[in-house]
Amino acid sequence: MSVAAIGADAHGGVDQLYVETRELRLQGFLLFLVSDCVLFSSFIFAYLYLRNSGQGWPPPGIQRLDVAFAAWNSVVLFGSGATMHYALENFKHGKFIKYMWFLLATIVLGAGFLGGQAFEYNHLIFGEHVTWWGSGIFGASFFTLTGMHGLHVFFGVCYLTVLVLQSAAGVYTRGKYFGITAGTLYWHFVDVIWVVLFSIFYLL
Amino acid sequence: MNAQLIERLGAVIGGIAVAVVAFYALYKDWQVTGVENQVFKLMLALLGLGAVLALLAGLNVIGFAPSKGAY
Amino acid sequence: MAVAALHSGGIADHIHPEPQGFVRRYVFSLDHKIIGIQYLITGFVFFMLSGLLAEAIRTQLLNPSGGFVAPGTYNEVYSVHGSAMVWLVVIPLLTGGFGNLVFPVQIGARDVAFPWLNMLSFWIFPVAGLMLFSSFLMGAPTAGWMEYPPISLQGAAGTSMWCAAIFLVGVSSTITGINFVVTILKMRAPGMTFTRMPLFVWGQFATAPLLMIATTALAAALAALFIERQFGVPFFDPTKGGSPVMWQHMFWFYSHPAVYIMILPAFGIISEVLPTFARKPIFGYKLIAFSSMAIALAGFMVWAHHMFTSGLAPFLQLPFMIITYLIGVPTGIKIFSWTATLWGGKIHYTTAMLFAIGFVGLFTLGGITGIFLAAIPFDLHVHGTYFIVAHLHYVLIGGSLMGIFAGMYYWFPKMSGRLLNETLGKIHFWLFFIGFNGTFLPMHWLGVMGMPREVATYDPQFTFWNRFESVSSYLMTFAILIFFVNVLWSIRYGKRAGANPWGARTLEWQVPSPPHYYNFKHVPTVYGLPYDFSQPLPYSGLEEELTDSPPPVAAGAH
Known part of the structure; x- marks a missing residue:
């Protein structure tokens, strides 16, 4: 099936009010993502500043982060970005069942990433080199940034769950699905933030 | 086969898969216009980049090898 | 560009049903004009509170040994005064x-x-304001409005409350910024191109991205300070490896753009008031508009000029100094454009105009001391002295607050339907002008002589000028009381204004005072700039605005 026009209603017309309102919401949502990006950037600045304030990195007595596990866990999150992309594509083309499956896959992968992060936290906090939030600048920057990102993933998972319920209830139609677009934007944003965090914490 | 090898294998295979999917989706959507689609394109490119980074990290090309096995 | 141009059942043709009942009309109102008035009332209430704190500061400084409040209380008073004036008032x-x-x-x-x-963004604001003032109950912050660590890390519990309150105001500002950017980009009337927008809109358009981006950076800094204070997470504590200078970076990355948040809308107000009362097109419309954008952009690249004494590497200090000088260029363009607007105009000395002309003079003075302070050698000499206090009050009172008063006298008839009393207004202006200069002009030489700011006592050699300042500040407070009396009196008994008492040409003056909740019966079409006083009005579709006819589309709830 082909892509329906935005704002198309059941009678073949176009709901002009919806088209314009959607335009406003889209722009507002993108600006929200920009300001959220600034929030992350500020903390990333803080991390890089502390990292370069002397004494080497990681600070004495702290174990290096395990890159193998993080790479695997990142791939889980990046995979969820790909499935979310195809969820939206399928919805646009009217393939509702496929959309639902991709959406569920996204939720599972997102939750899987959170589980992996919990596993890693568990290891860092209760492993042989105890590192926690307040124990030094390493813990401060690492747990604040990844924790903030984890919270974003968690909110994203909740949002997508709501999307599943709403879609099942038939809230979104062929021409009116801004909630799904916004969800996809948000989920991609969370993924892309993780690309940066993964690079600066595990690869740098 | 230890845990670290499994993780690295997962990162490499998953990284290839995600990178291929992301770049293919980017290629397919290249001509699409509209604000949100331009953002999607940017996001897909960065997503592909992230997958490549994870793949390279899994291959131990970049990043630091841990002193011993995985967690 | 403007979606509204399509005119086919879109937003431009969409009128909500009239809000019913007191609560929906005046308390939880969705109408931007009511929300604006709510902001003004709340802001002026906080203005009175933090003005009282300012008078406490001046009363303390009547004597070299202080004695009005304890030194610790003095620290709390000036910290809350500064924070409240910046975030809750201006x-x-x-x-x-x-x-x-x-x-x-x-x-x-x-x-x-x-x-x-x-509406959400408004209702966050009074809550945050009450939180900030309630920090007195648990020991208010004591490190000034900048709250530099490590002092802020050692401060009483109120400092955490301060973080939370400012964070909330920041959320409110961010939402407002997003809202304004989208509104200006997408909701303009047909024909209202970017180069036909009134300059006040340009001022808001330059400010809104700053609100959106810079305030979020502040939110990060505040969150870091909060979790460090509450959970001992080391960001700024040098004994645990953190860096106090990092706070200064994070704070000033917000707070330098914030000074432009506080001045760019005032520039916009002045750019409306001056041509209206000089009866002359504004000089250099595009230059004023684009210099606002230039200031907003460059504002993100100069934050470290507040930190010349913090041990910043010299090779970093130099570019910050140069870019700060460069900001003087667009600001100077504005000053010259306003002066050229006055040149040869038929000037009406209304109160709004007096405040606008006062703004041009006093802001120039504040701006020039800003150029002084950007010079590293001079800054090293006067950093942390009363010279800084004089500079920031010249731009914040002589600039922003004069702009606010000009806006109040100018737009009060539009929001209430009645004029503010001009006689009281002129008394207000002159007493305020004299009191203001008497308070803050001597601070320049006190600062150069080395009187440190934020200290509860001072060297007895400065006694005369400090007493002079305190007495002048009482005069200024008296002038502001006259203003409040004027507002309260004029709401009830002021002269009826009519739609356009000033003969102004922007769109808000073409509709009744106060405007209907839907603003326009028909969304007008715009053909040109609103400043060409010799030409007919550049709008069409406004014929019915001042008649009693109902709007054509009155239904359409969703």
């Missing part, structure tokens, strides 16, 4: 207050893009 009055009140009408929109978010 920023909300200029963006949330005048921004909401005026600019959607000026661009020919029926409301802002997200009325619900607008």
